[in-house]
Amino acid sequence: MSISNTAITPEIVAEHGLSEDEYASILKILGREPNMTELGVFSAMYSEHCSYKSSKKWLKTLPTEAPHVIQGPGENAGVIDIGDGEAAVFKIESHNHPSFIEPYQGAATGVGGILRDVFTMGARPIANLNALRFGSPDHPKTRHLVGGVVAGIAGYGNCMGIPTVAGEVNFHPAYNGNILVNAMTVGLAPADRIFYSAAAGAGNPVIYVGAKTGRDGIHGATMSSTEFNEDSEEKRPTVQVGDPFTEKLLLEACLELMATDTIIAIQDMGAAGLTSSAVEMAGKGGLGIEMDLAKVPAREENMTPYELMLSESQERMLIILKPDAASEAEARAIFDKWELDFAVIGTLTTTGHLVLKMGDELVGDIPIAPMVDESPEYDRPWEPTAASAVVDASTVPAPASLTGALKDLIGTPDLCSRRWVWEQYDHLIMGDTAIRPGGDAAMVRVRDSKKGLALTVDCTPRYVKAAPETGGAQAVAETWRNITATGAKPLAITNNMNFGNPQKPQIMGQFVGAINGMRAACIALDYPVVSGNVSLYNETEGAAILPTPVIGGVGVIADIEKRGTVAFKAADEAIVVIGETTGWLGQSIYLREIEGREEGAPPPVDLALEKKNGDFVRGLIETGSVTACHDVSDGGLAIALAEMALGAKGLGADVTPEGGLPPHAWAFGEDQARYVVTAKDAEGILKAAAAAGVPATVIGKTTGTGELKLGTGDSISVSMLRSVFEDWLPDFMAAS
């Protein structure tokens, strides 16, 4: 190595998040000491974020195949066939650590990053979703974080002109020091025009396009792979700054380029920037890559090779073009038109090495295959989570009235309206939003067709904490159910595994349990995983978040005009519950909010029943047998009924709790695999249900009174519920 620089001390190695063993492996691979640039490259590639070193062993066990899967995990995003020669391209990704440090930019660049993952595969993004977890509303930082994260997501997605159509927002003290910001993008592409990242053709030019490289985000991948401590806010310079307008230009330029015949491979520069994109592209192609870092368009002067390789500046792509001059000229003209940088920074080689130069000076030389092959993979010790006792519903005190408890619950942080959030997101741009935020799943029409995609993100972390396997299965099942409740057929998922420190056996046990549950659910529901992301070390001062394996689900419906929606449609229609109600109060919102008890075993998830009940409900929607449909989840039947009434104007419901159960357990229990539907012809539904072996119970009827009546003499006006439901979040955010 011609460049001699700082001697690599054990302190420098530790600052790069590398263990002694990992450093020993680096010495072996290189046969010498690395320089700082090389150490930086290894540090990024061996970070948890890029290497999946703690999770790989378990992620491999998830089902990833089905006839409709075009591309499973391992690319920038997953790809599924949605028929008619079209493909849906989607992925979810976390930006948790940056969003806690700098909520606006952290969340904004999270959206920017996931958008690039999708359009780098040749898809035009048509919808964004997000799953957010914040600390207790009482925590002094929560309001600031909620405001900043929501504004950041809005700022980026709105400017890009892509609708943000669905999401979830929850609060829990376990996220006080580590919020979660998971962003998902769904795009559409012709099924035969998908672009991949594997480089090919030694001698082909390596092209850098997009925004210039600055000093922002250096070491983001390493930062997000460690726990937080009290100095974490000093890490603000590791957070990237987003420029959505440049990304909009990059999107249009890339899609225009993809319509030509000039690209061999393309990869966005996300975590670990130029390092991971160059290594992954060359590595997948079994090639070497040589780059002259002096040719990288730089925003600042005197940037070092180390900084250029590790910057996480946004809105950049790496492209392998066909070698002819005409291809380069055609590509360059497109990027000139969109006023984006276009620079030939290197070539593919047959050496199998990542060779970095700064002008004539050699500044790094790493054999790629050994670096990738020797990438650490750990079988971390894990302890199964101890089972929680089942809560006997009959020992849980009854409220003074069911509607009084309903009124209390619907104004709690986890059950109240999220309108304050989604009205800040442009959810209508592109003109294809068939189901707006606030339903079970959003629905977005496929342009120029009757077809629609149903989209949702879900997780119930308190279930996962109490019983990881049940909770993992439940998260998958709930997305499946939410998609089913719109009449769409669920096709595949993307997952975002947010957990604490995997070096603690009990945390690793949560991870393993959740994966096991997810695997079972994916198999039972024929609902494979096609992409995903892992975010570990979500701990502050040793305290971990709730285990939060967020699932993003995608389904398809042939005709959006046949979609099922939540709101009651007319008075005097029968209200039918599909599925069995046992009054399961363990881990329910009722038990937590009304009794102050966050405990018990979560409701069991019977996957065969889930499938049977869901397939039955989807059939009812397809045949137009129901007028409204809503899945039953947090808060149970009473909350589901209230939401159906809140979606309508002037309608209510008159229902009677089933005998044999404590009425509050019937109203607020969270048994799974249930839906509420309304119908003109209840008899027909009961008959069909009996024939299909699906439990179905008529519990009452819709009314034109604007009252919700839960049994004799116990009613509340829907307008009262509405004001409680709508007021909590805006009031909370307006308070100071």
Place this chain on the structure above:
Amino acid sequence: MAIALEQASGKAPLMVWHKDSEIPDVDLIVVPGGFSYGDYLRAGAMAAHSPVLRSLKEKAAKGTPVMGVCNGFQVLTETGLLPGVLMRNAGLKFICRNVGLKVETSQSLFTGGYEDGQILSIPVAHNDGNYFAGNETLDRIEQNGQVAFRYVDENGETSAAGNPNGSARNIAGVFNKDKTVLGFMPHPENAIDPAVGNTDGRGLFDGLVRALS
């Protein structure tokens, strides 16, 4: 917007690029919504100085009808073709929702598809829709019949409750003096298709096509 124009007229609109120096002779020029140049400066301020706007101003001066929607409205106020300015929403947040919109006059080539005083439900989606002008200007444009649309509440009243963004006198859209230029914040192009929402926006496009054919 292009889809809405094509659906109503049967003809795909001609697209121009921001650097074009010449807009061909056309029946109508539309400046659509979006985030021109990212709107990192004041919304619409950069676009108002883009090369194509010089040609737009010349065409407008010669009487070619011009319609600006959302960011297009912001651009047209920045060029001075329309009175007033659009400030940050009073709530300081982006707002995306359906609003009540009252058609102040059907007597224009843009609004002939509606009745006087008709109440529509049309989505807004903007960060800077807070219409502002001095009282003298507001009095003048009201007297001249230059107010095209106002925000109204669910009872059809121009109340504070019906005003999503703090706009002066609930103004959602204004004409120039000759009513050949119209700018407004709501998005009628997102209210034309019964499969995904209501069709209250269709009247605008159908009325325009009738007036221009």
